Amino acid sequence: MKAIEWLGDRVKVLDQTKLPIKEAYLELSRYQDIASAILELKIRGAPAIGVAVGYGLALGALKIKTGTPDNFRRELKAVSRALAATRPTARNLFRALERMERVAEKGEDVERIKQALINEAIAIHNEEAEATLKLSKLGAELLKDGSTILTHCNTGPLATAGYGTALGVIRQAFEHGKKLKVFATETRPLLQGARITAWELKQLKIPFTLITDSMAGYFMSKGEVDCVIVGADRIALNGDTANKLGTYTLAVLAKEHAIPFYVAAPLTTIDPALASGDEIPIEQRSPDEVTHIQGVAIAPAGIEAANPAFDVTPNKYITAIITEGGIIREPYGEGIKKYFREVIT
C-alpha cells in the first residue's frame, strides 16, 4: 500500500480517486502534476499531502535551468506558491514547504541545492512515516481488547504515505492481538471511508462494518461504540482540531454518550501559531462534489449546494490527542508546546 514513491526524477503515486475499483498508479515528473493530483484528491490526507509537496518542490527544482542561485531561488518560490495554493487546511503541506524553502536558502551551487532538496524531501517522507508508526504504537494502548471503534474519513497508509494515524492506532492494537471491531463511516461527499478505509481495512483483515455518516448516532445510542478515533488536518495550540467534515458532529455525539473521542496526528499537523480553531482556514470545495457522485448527478441541476471540506472540533470534546511525542490531554496548550519543543525542530 504505497501511496507515494520517489523514483529519482519522478514520483509514483496510487491514484486514490480510482479506488476501490481500480489500483491505478501515476508517474508524475512535473510539480504542476503533483499540484493537480493534490487538488483532485488523487493524493490526499494531510501527512501524504506534506510528503507530496516536498517531492513536488524537488521536481520543480530539477526543472529550473538557471545556474544563478538568486534566480534559482526566485523561480523556486513560484513553484512553492503553486504547491501552497492547492489545499489550505492541511498544516503538513505548509510545514513541508517551509522546511524545503529553508534548505533552498543555503548554499551557492545550484546543483548542490537541488540535491539537498531531494534529500530533504526524502527525509520528510521517512520522518513522517516514522512518526505515524510511533504514534500508532503509543495510541494502541488506549484501545481496549474487545472494543468497537468508530473512525471517520481515511487515515491509513494512503492518507499518510506511512503507517497511518487513527487507522494506524487501530492497526497496531489489532496486530498486537486485541480483538477489535471497527465502524467506518462512508464520509460524504467524496466517500473516503467507503472507498479507501474499507479497502485498507479489508486488506489488513481487520473486522469492520461500513456505515453511512448519519448512522453514527444510532449505533452510539445502542451502546455499540466504545470509542471514536479520527485523524486531523490542522490542530491549533489549544487543541481545537480541523478534520474531515462530520468530525465535529461525531465529537458532540460522543460526548453526549460519554464515549472517549481521540485525535491521532503527527506533530507536523499541529500549528502552534494558531491560538484556536477559529483561525484554521477551511477549504471550500466545488458544490459539484455534493450534487454528483463519481460524475453522476444525484440532485436537480442548477441548485445551490455547500461543500466545506473540514470542520473544527473544539478541544472540550477531545479526550486526548495522540502524537509521536506522547499522548496529550487537557490543558492542550502546555502539552503541545512541550512536545513541539522536544520532538520537532
Ligand code: MRU
Ligand atoms: O480531504 P481529505 O481526504 O484529504 O481529508 C483527509 C482527512 O480529513 C483525514 O482525516 C486527515 O487528513 C488525517 S489523515 C491521516
